[in-house]
Amino acid sequence: MIEPALEQTKAAEAPxxxxxxxxxxxxxxxxxxxxxxxSAMLAxxxxxxxxxxxxxxxxxxxxTLGLVVLYPENHSAGIAARHQADPxxxxxxxxxxxxxxxxxxxxxxxxxxxxxxxxSEVELPDGGKMVRPDFLLLTNNICNQxxxxxxNLAKQLNIPVxxxxxxxxxxxxxxxxxxxxxxxxxxxxxxxxCEFVGKQWNEERFRQIMxxxxxxxYLWERANNLMDHKPAPLSGFELFNYMSCxxxxxxxxxxxxxxxxxxxxxxxxxxxxxxxYPVKEEYRVSWDGIACWPYLRHNLHTLKEYGINMVxxxxxxxxxxxxxxxxxxxxxxxxxxxxxxxxTTMIDRRxxxxxxxxxxGTIYHVNRSCKVMDCQMMEVQRQLSEQASVPFTSFDGDxxxxxxxxxxxxxxxxxxxVEVMKQNREAKQNG
Amino acid sequence: xxxxxxxxxSTSSKAAIIRTGTELIRETVIPLGTGTxxxxxxxxxxxxEVDLQPESICxxxxxxxxxxxxxxxNEQISELSCHAKGIHFLMPTVHTxxxxxxxxxxxxxxxxxxxxxxxxxxxxCAAGTGRFLDVMAKVLNVDITDLGPxxxxxxxxxxxxxxxxxxxxxxxxxxxxxxxxxEDIAAGIHYSVAKRVSGMALRIGRKADVAMSGGVALNVxxxxxxxKEMGCPILVHPLCQSAGAIGAAVLAWEKYIKEHQ
Numbered sequence: 001m002i003e004p005a006l007e008q009t010k011a012a013e014a015p016x017x018x019x020x021x022x023x024x025x026x027x028x029x030x031x032x033x034x035x036x037x038x039s040a041m042l043a044x045x046x047x048x049x050x051x052x053x054x055x056x057x058x059x060x061x062x063x064t065l066g067l068v069v070l071y072p073e074n075h076s077a078g079i080a081a082r083h084q085a086d087p088x089x090x091x092x093x094x095x096x097x098x099x100x101x102x103x104x105x106x107x108x109x110x111x112x113x114x115x116x117x118x119x120s121e122v123e124l125p126d127g128g129k130m131v132r133p134d135f136l137l138l139t140n141n142i143c144n145q146x147x148x149x150x151x152n153l154a155k156q157l158n159i160p161v162x163x164x165x166x167x168x169x170x171x172x173x174x175x176x177x178x179x180x181x182x183x184x185x186x187x188x189x190x191x192x193x194c195e196f197v198g199k200q201w202n203e204e205r206f207r208q209i210m211x212x213x214x215x216x217x218y219l220w221e222r223a224n225n226l227m228d229h230k231p232a233p234l235s236g237f238e239l240f241n242y243m244s245c246x247x248x249x250x251x252x253x254x255x256x257x258x259x260x261x262x263x264x265x266x267x268x269x270x271x272x273x274x275x276x277y278p279v280k281e282e283y284r285v286s287w288d289g290i291a292c293w294p295y296l297r298h299n300l301h302t303l304k305e306y307g308i309n310m311v312x313x314x315x316x317x318x319x320x321x322x323x324x325x326x327x328x329x330x331x332x333x334x335x336x337x338x339x340x341x342x343x344t345t346m347i348d349r350r351x352x353x354x355x356x357x358x359x360x361g362t363i364y365h366v367n368r369s370c371k372v373m374d375c376q377m378m379e380v381q382r383q384l385s386e387q388a389s390v391p392f393t394s395f396d397g398d399x400x401x402x403x404x405x406x407x408x409x410x411x412x413x414x415x416x417x418v419e420v421m422k423q424n425r426e427a428k429q430n431g
Numbered sequence: 432x433x434x435x436x437x438x439x440x441s442t443s444s445k446a447a448i449i450r451t452g453t454e455l456i457r458e459t460v461i462p463l464g465t466g467t468x469x470x471x472x473x474x475x476x477x478x479x480e481v482d483l484q485p486e487s488i489c490x491x492x493x494x495x496x497x498x499x500x501x502x503x504x505n506e507q508i509s510e511l512s513c514h515a516k517g518i519h520f521l522m523p524t525v526h527t528x529x530x531x532x533x534x535x536x537x538x539x540x541x542x543x544x545x546x547x548x549x550x551x552x553x554x555x556c557a558a559g560t561g562r563f564l565d566v567m568a569k570v571l572n573v574d575i576t577d578l579g580p581x582x583x584x585x586x587x588x589x590x591x592x593x594x595x596x597x598x599x600x601x602x603x604x605x606x607x608x609x610x611x612x613x614e615d616i617a618a619g620i621h622y623s624v625a626k627r628v629s630g631m632a633l634r635i636g637r638k639a640d641v642a643m644s645g646g647v648a649l650n651v652x653x654x655x656x657x658x659k660e661m662g663c664p665i666l667v668h669p670l671c672q673s674a675g676a677i678g679a680a681v682l683a684w685e686k687y688i689k690e691h692q
Contacts, residue, residue: 366554378634385549396555406555408496409535416511416550423546 020276025262026241032254033244036070037129043068044131049197052130052153053137054146055247056321057164058333060213061190062137063251064206065199069137071248075112075130076105080400081293084125088112089401091122103369104400106149113153135159135196141166141333141340144372160196162189166334172345174334182330210324213251217322219259220246226266227311228357231281233269236310237300238276240291250321282307283421286353288314288380289365289373292395294402295410302411306418312357314350339372346376347383354388360421363414364394368404391424393417434687435488436679437474437504438513439497442533442561443646444469446477447676448488452684455520457481458673460646464533465497490687492679496534508682510675511539512547514644517678519545521668526638529628529657529665530674531647533561538632545678551631557596559627561647566596567620570603571613575650582617582652589619599623617652625656632661642666644674 040050051062051069062069079085085104088111092098096114098107114120116132138150138161147163154161164185167178194201223242226233242262245255269275285303287310292299303310323332334340354362364381366374381392393413398404433456438445444465447458459477463469478485485503493501494513501507514530519541528539536559540549557563568575582588589606591599599620606616624647632641641663647653648671658665670677 382634391549393550404555409552409555411499412496412509412511412535413552415507415509416547419509419512420547420549 023262023265023276025258025265026238028254028258028261029242029245032249032252032258035254036068036248040068040070040131041129049134050131051135051137052133054139054142054150056142056333057137057139058186058329059137059248060206060209060251060329061186061193063209063213064202065193065197067197067199069248070130070133072109072112072130073105074244074247076108076400077291077293079108079112079125080104080402081296082125083294083402085294085400085402087122089403091120095120103143103145103149104398105369106145108400110149110152110156113156117156119156133157133159135193136161138163139166139333140164143339143370162193162196164189164333166340169335169341169345171342172348174331178334179327179330182334183327186326186330209251210329212253212256214322214324216246216250216252216255216259219256219263223259223262223266224313225356226263226270229270230284230358231275232277232284232309232311233266233275235275235277235300236287236313237291237296239313240296277309279304280307281309283361283418284309284311284357284359285361285363285417286310286312286314286350286357286359287363287365288350288377289367290370290399292365292367292397292405293399295397295405295407298407298410302414306414308361308414308418310363312353312359314346314353339370343376343379343383347380347387350380350384351388354384354390359390360424361390361417362392363417364392366394366396368396368398369400391417391420432489432684432687433483433487434680434683435485435491436513436517436676436681436683437470437491437493437495437501438510438673438675438679439465439470439493439495439501440510440533440646440675441465441496441535442565443672444473444497445495445673445676446473447673447680448477448481448483449677449680449684452681452688455670455677455680456483458670458677460672465495465500470497470501490683492683492686494675494679496532505683506686508679511537511550511552513675513678513682515539515541515547515678516545516681517674517676518642518644518668518671520677520681521670521674522640522642522666525640525642525666527632527636527641529632529641529643530645531559531561531624531628531643531653532645536560536628536631538628538635540635540638545681549635551635553627553631558599559624559631561645563596563599563624564620564647564650564653566600567603567617570600571607571616573613573617578617578620579650579652579654581614582621583655585612585614585618587615588622589615591616591619591623618656621650621652621656622660624653625660629657629660637661637663639663640666642668642671644668644671646672648672 043050053069055073085108088108091111092107115122136150150161245258249255321332323329395410395413434449436447442464444461448456461469461473491504493504493507494510498507518525518528530537536553538551568578589611648667
């Protein structure tokens with residue numbers, strides 16, 4: 001019997017290395033996030049109004065007015081990633097009486113808000129840094145459930161919602177009538193929000209903020225696109241860590257500094273032929289769906305076992321929003337999220353990504369929290385695998401509810417995908 | 432030259448020894464899965480049965496839920512590829528495999544060489560798996576091996592939902608208290624599994640021939656219900672429960688040859 005060579009299909013582990021120091025851009029992200037929560041706390045102390053906002057609301061509007069705004073979706077993701085979601089999920093499904101089938105971001109946030117309202121005694125692991133809001137900013141471009149979630153928040157906390165109803169896009173463009181519909185709402189919202197917070201709209205400042213936002217969108221997209229180098233300069237999951245600057249601080253110059261630093265770090269990796277991906281990049285795959293935050297570490301660890309780097313994601317790039325005036329803003333925010341697009345548009349975008357990033361497979365996160373995403377995912381994977389001849393696997397999980405995931409199931413599916421990708425590669429090499 | 436395949440499942444352990452990748456010497460099943468003495472027992476049993484020593488084996492592949500715990504294997508391969516290869520070995524005309532195991536169900540699309548092309552697996556739920564049938568047999572107080580033949584006597588299969596094992600168990604109890612016959616309940620249980628699994632299988636296509644593997648394929652009632660739901664005949668090999676282990680042993684030979692060419 002020959003000596004066992006355990007797990008030969010897996011990538012060879014890199015020799016033990018000293019722990020890599022944190023990239024400067026990553027440190028900057030940490031500082032920026034901390035500063036945002038501190039500024040919210042200070043604003044409250046000064047008696048200023050602080051808002052909560054949906055993740056793809058045109059935040060340039062609030063930025064122009066100098067308002068501090070926090071992001072429940074981002075905050076819930078952070079709580080889930082730190083394995084602190086359980087008491088909030090229990091509170092939401094128990095005393096608050098919400099359904100288990102709700103989005104887990106909503107469940108965590110609704111329970112958190114109940115604590116802020118003084119109606120629950122769940123301990124806040126972050127000391128309540130997500131301060132009680134005075135108003136809500138909402139668009140439904142990323143999610144329809146947000147409208148009911150925010151309606152409930154508004155009722156519970158007795159605060160107003162400033163809402164922009166964007167449109168589902170049956171075509172691969174946004175019609176002018178829809179642009180006018182959304183633009184009219186933006187104009188009204190600016191008027192109403194100014195009145196509510198007692199501030200004047202400053203067109204010049206708005207233009208400046210737009211410029212910053214556009215620069216940031218460009219830099220964000222560029223950083224994502226640089227993953228097309230081989231080997232990819234980053235471990236793909238690391239880009240998820242930078243999303244907070246695009247979600248929460250898209251119109252800020254601090255984000256420009258972070259993304260310029262990130263781009264410079266990526267360029268250096270490319271020039272040096274190095275990567276933050278810890279093992280040899282054997283396979284390049286795309287990721288479809290929101291990150292499975294409670295098990296991000298397990299996802300990464302399992303993929304690393306086989307040398308799989310996630311070089312393209314349909315998710316993060318949703319925040320690369322390009323426009324140069326208010327009409328453009330209306331158009332861009334209608335078209336920002338894949339949940340507002342038709343299947344053909346989504347498939348075309350993914351097809352382009354598979355080619356650009358030279359992916360050999362796709363991993364679909366069937367996210368129990370997001371029924372809209374799940375509804376389209378099966379058809380997208382069927383058509384895309386046929387058109388691109390790229391195999392895929394899907395796994396059950398959740399963006400914030402840790403109960404909807406099985407580690408063993410994930411491991412088997414990934415190994416199965418690797419076996420198919422390996423066969424495909426061998427067949428290609430053998431002509 | 433012998434190769435060894437071991438399939439360590441959640442509820443049973445299967446082993447197979449193959450000579451030169453073509454001749455199945457032996458296969459053995461022990462109804463104890465990962466985390467028990469089952470994996471060690473099945474290995475001991477098969478070597479005793481064929482009068483071989485483990486040292487006679489030139490390559491070993493482990494598969495199944497407990498594959499990563501098998502430290503003597505040369506390699507671990509997913510049960511997806513192993514069932515594909517095993518069914519191809521047993522029935523070379525098959526291109527679609529439905530494997531219902533103890534705690535998962537999968538549909539595999541395979542090529543002319545038995546290589547995995549595409550697959551679908553169940554979600555995080557025991558409905559539509561072997562565990563579901565175990566629970567139902569217990570409620571009916573029927574031995575799991577009798578559930579299939581019993582269901583074939585049914586005239587009017589009962590309606591049993593397939594979204595949750597626990598709720599389905601309550602439904603079965605309710606049907607029993609309403610004096611619905613055991614035969615009809617057993618058939619209803621099999622349709623419940625078949626509806627859930629066939630939906631998954633149809634998503635990857637239905638390229639002929641279609642076969643079932645895994646322990647649940649031995650249940651004639653499930654196979655019959657699956658044929659109706661899939662709308663096509665389903666082949667079942669008598670060694671279907673060992674298909675994963677057989678496939679592992681075949682793959683072990685292919686790996687050995689590749690490494691020694």
